[in-house]
Amino acid sequence: MPDDRERSAVSASRDAEYTRYVSARLPSLRRLAVVLCQDWQRADDLVQATITQLYVHWGRASAAEHTDAYARAILVREFAHERRSAWARRVRLNGEVTDPAAAAVDHDAALDLRTAVAALPPRQRAALVLRFYCDLNVEQSAQLLGCSPGTIKSQTAKALHTLRGALEPRRSADITDRSPAESGRRSYGEVPDHG
Amino acid sequence: MVEPQVRALFAEQASSEPPPSQVSLELARSQGRRRLRRRRAGLASAPVLAVAAIAAVVLTARPPAPGAPARSGAASSAASGAVSAGDAPRQFSPLIAYASFGWLPAGHPFVQGSSDKTEVSLYANKSVFLLAYSADHPCQLTTARLDCRTSTGGERESIIGRAPAVHGHAAFWTEGHGFLVWQYARGGWAWLQLGPDGTGGREQRAAVRVADHIRLGAGAATPIAFPAQLTRIPRSWHIDNVEYQPYAGGVRASNYDLGNGPGLFLGITIGPATAGSTCHIAGALKPVHEIINRHRVIVGHGPATKNELADQELCAAHADGLTVDISEIGNHPAIGVVSLFTRRYRLLGPRPKHWTTTPIR
Numbered sequence: 001m002p003d004d005r006e007r008s009a010v011s012a013s014r015d016a017e018y019t020r021y022v023s024a025r026l027p028s029l030r031r032l033a034v035v036l037c038q039d040w041q042r043a044d045d046l047v048q049a050t051i052t053q054l055y056v057h058w059g060r061a062s063a064a065e066h067t068d069a070y071a072r073a074i075l076v077r078e079f080a081h082e083r084r085s086a087w088a089r090r091v092r093l094n095g096e097v098t099d100p101a102a103a104a105v106d107h108d109a110a111l112d113l114r115t116a117v118a119a120l121p122p123r124q125r126a127a128l129v130l131r132f133y134c135d136l137n138v139e140q141s142a143q144l145l146g147c148s149p150g151t152i153k154s155q156t157a158k159a160l161h162t163l164r165g166a167l168e169p170r171r172s173a174d175i176t177d178r179s180p181a182e183s184g185r186r187s188y189g190e191v192p193d194h195g
Numbered sequence: 196m197v198e199p200q201v202r203a204l205f206a207e208q209a210s211s212e213p214p215p216s217q218v219s220l221e222l223a224r225s226q227g228r229r230r231l232r233r234r235r236a237g238l239a240s241a242p243v244l245a246v247a248a249i250a251a252v253v254l255t256a257r258p259p260a261p262g263a264p265a266r267s268g269a270a271s272s273a274a275s276g277a278v279s280a281g282d283a284p285r286q287f288s289p290l291i292a293y294a295s296f297g298w299l300p301a302g303h304p305f306v307q308g309s310s311d312k313t314e315v316s317l318y319a320n321k322s323v324f325l326l327a328y329s330a331d332h333p334c335q336l337t338t339a340r341l342d343c344r345t346s347t348g349g350e351r352e353s354i355i356g357r358a359p360a361v362h363g364h365a366a367f368w369t370e371g372h373g374f375l376v377w378q379y380a381r382g383g384w385a386w387l388q389l390g391p392d393g394t395g396g397r398e399q400r401a402a403v404r405v406a407d408h409i410r411l412g413a414g415a416a417t418p419i420a421f422p423a424q425l426t427r428i429p430r431s432w433h434i435d436n437v438e439y440q441p442y443a444g445g446v447r448a449s450n451y452d453l454g455n456g457p458g459l460f461l462g463i464t465i466g467p468a469t470a471g472s473t474c475h476i477a478g479a480l481k482p483v484h485e486i487i488n489r490h491r492v493i494v495g496h497g498p499a500t501k502n503e504l505a506d507q508e509l510c511a512a513h514a515d516g517l518t519v520d521i522s523e524i525g526n527h528p529a530i531g532v533v534s535l536f537t538r539r540y541r542l543l544g545p546r547p548k549h550w551t552t553t554p555i556r
Contacts, residue, residue, distance in 0.1 A: 015224065015350075022220055030216065031209040038208070044217040051220065055227025113197075113204055132198060133205035163197050 018058045021067065022051050029075060035133050036079045036125060038118040050075040072134070073144045080126040080145060116166035124159035127152050221324040221388060225309070225316055229436060229452075283330040283383020284413050286312045289437045290552065292417045292446045294327055297408030300389075300401050308446065310419070311436035323389050326350070327411055330382030341367065341376050343384060350386060352376065358399070361406045368399070375402045379411045418552035420447045422465050422517055424541045425555045429529055431455040434554060440466075442547055448554070461528075461535075464520040467545040472518040474510035487537050490514040494533060499526045507532045516545035 029050065033043035053074050054061055064070040117125065123145075130141035131152075142149040287293055293315045296305050303319045313332040317325040328334065334343035342351045352369035358377075360366055366377035379385045387409070389402040419439045425432075438450040453461040474493060482495045492511040499505040509532040510520040519542070521532045530539065543549045 018224070019220060022223070026216065026218060026220075027213070030213055030218070034211075034213070035205045035208050040214050041217070047218045048223060051218065051223040052226045052230070055223055056230045058227075113200055117201065117204065128201060129205065132202045133209065160197055160201075163201065167197065 014058060014062075017062060018055055021062070022054065025068065025071060026051075029071065032072065032075060032129070032133070033079075035129050036076070038114065046075065046079055049078050053078065069144065073146075076126050076130065076144060077146060080123045112167060113163065116163050119166075120159050120162060124155045124162070127155035128159050131156055217320060217322065219318060219322050219324055221326065222316075222318055225314070225326065229309075229311070281381055283328075283380040285330045285382075287315055287329050288312075289434050289451070290419055290554065292419055292439060293413070293415055294325060294409060294411045295415055295417065296323075296325070296405065297410060298404060299323060300405070305441055307438060307440055307449070309436060309438045323387075323405065325385065325387050325409065327379060327385040328383055333382075334384045336378075341369065341384065350374075352386075359403050361403070361409075366403075366406070375399070375406055377406065379409075383412065385409070385411060417446060420445055420547060420550040420552055421451075421554040422447060422467070422543050422545070422550050423463075423519070424543065424551050424553065425453075425535075425539060426541055427539050428535075428555065429455065432461075432555070445547070447547065447550065451554070460524040462522045464518075466518055468513045468516055468518040472512045474512045474518065474520060485533075487511075487533065488514075492536065509533060509536050511536075515542040517542055 026047070029047050030040075030043055033046045033050075034040055037043040037046055050071065054071055057070075057074070061067050061070045061074075117128070120128070126145060127141060130136045130144060131138075134141075136144065138149045138152050141152045145152065284293070287310055289310050289312065292308055292310060294308065294317050296317060296319060299305065299319050300323075303323050305317065305319045308317045309315065313329050315327050328343055332343060334341055336342075336354075338354070340351060340353050344351050352374055354367045354376075355370045356368045358366040358368050358375055361375075361377040362379070364377045364379065366375055368374075369376055375387045375389075377385055385406075387402055387406050389398045389405060419437055420442075432453050432455050435452045435454045437448050439446040440449045441447075447466075449466055450462065450464045453463075481497075482493045485492050485494055490511045490513070492509055492514070495508045497506045505526050506522065506524045507528075508520065508522040510518075512518055519536070519540075521536060521540070523532050523535075543551060
């Protein structure tokens with residue numbers, strides 16, 4: 001059985017290894033978090049919770065074939081399951097976090113999309129981020145999120161449907177702003193004649 | 196097609212210039228260590244447990260020192276052990292805030308502190324982090340390094356040079372994480388980091404100024420106020436550690452953990468409710484909505500498995516003006532979270548004047 005000194009050496013070596021890893025990966029973890037959270041303050045809370053979890057599970061994480069994938073999985077699951085650390089809870093209870101869904105409405109299309117993405121349920125948003133930001137396929141996304149490929153597909157489809165719906169009024173409104181000639185003589189509410 | 200627009204949005208967000216990081220590696224390590232300790236304590240009661248985990252508990256569960264509080268939770272436990280002036284407390288009481296920032300750079304407000312038997316920490320926004328050990332967590336200083344490691348954690352840093360004295364005590368700069376370290380009292384060492392790197396001249400000057408204004412040790416002790424009080428719980432239950440936040444005129448508990456040695460872990464998160472307060476319980480615990488004492492609560496239970504103890508959790512977004520979350524780990528807890536919340540947890544409301552510094556009566 002290891003004595004105190006050996007334990008202490010193992011603990012220090014573990015800490016040093018963890019610190020090196022997290023210091024190097026912090027920028028990429030923050031980038032992934034901000035895409036998920038759509039807000040830097042929430043993103044930093046999420047990363048804080050993630051690296052705390054990572055510390056607890058460092059033995060398993062460092063032994064994993066792909067430590068980056070392990071860390072990314074913790075972050076995405078933490079986000080998707082809304083499992084909040086004491087740290088994140090504190091921030092939320094104080095009401096210091098701005099609600100992205102309640103952000104000021106802007107009629108610019110890009111901001112409409114941003115608002116619509118921010119309003120998606122966490123698991124749908126996570127599915128979109130894994131597919132379209134991390135460029136993972138359905139199976140990889142399912143493995144990382146800890147669900148079935150079918151769930152990833154349905155979550156992605158629902159999210160895209162919601163986003164299309166959110167952008168549709170804007171597209172229609174754009175059309176009405178144009179002259180009848182520019183808009184192909186269609187106006188808001190008219191069904192295009194494909195005949 | 197909306198996919199290309201989504202990809203473009205994500206790419207743009209990821210490539211935008213990030214604001215300064217508010218993530219603290221030190222806080223993560225400190226909280227992570229605490230969770231590891233809880234886990235070791237909790238797992239020790241599981242029959243499937245290996246000898247290694249039991250050994251870990253033996254190593255962490257030292258008998259209380261003479262003069263140290265018998266039960267963390269009573270008002271009399273504010274004593275920090277018999278120490279003479281100039282000595283660091285042998286152990287800290289988790290119910291006391293032993294450190295405070297006297298001065299912080301603009302834009303770095305104090306947001307959180309924590310206290311357990313052997314270490315206290317303070318965290319101010321944007322990565323200002325203070326960690327101080329009690330005398331029971333010994334440190335060895337050599338010309339090359341300061342080593343404060345024990346079997347349950349600690350720090351070791353290489354010394355790179357002498358820093359200006361802090362309160363008349365010798366202080367040093369370390370490499371790697373850029374700490375300013377000094378012996379705040381005989382037998383007790385403190386570590387201060389300012390900013391993620393903390394090694395630039397500007398950060399060093401600010402660190403020295405922050406350190407000079409820090410009050411630390413028994414002389415700075417401030418009781419932590421609790422917005423609720425536990426009553427009629429087993430005498431063996433005690434508070435192991437407390438995280439606290441500032442409120443006008445003092446500090447209040449925001450998270451605290453109770454234990455009774457191996458076999459119990461009870462964690463409580465509490466704070467004044469706001470209009471936007473919500474609570475969630477992880478899906479794995481099969482959340483059920485109930486009304487208890489006229490409060491809407493969510494209760495979840497997770498069964499024991501071969502490798503994990505059973506767990507249960509209760510949360511209420513608004514209960515007498517407070518938001519409460521109680522989680523408990525243990526296969527056969529003496530008191531479950533529902534019983535605890537219903538009959539043994541007295542909510543004191545959102546007004547600080549009603550709060551108590553005696554969280555267990």
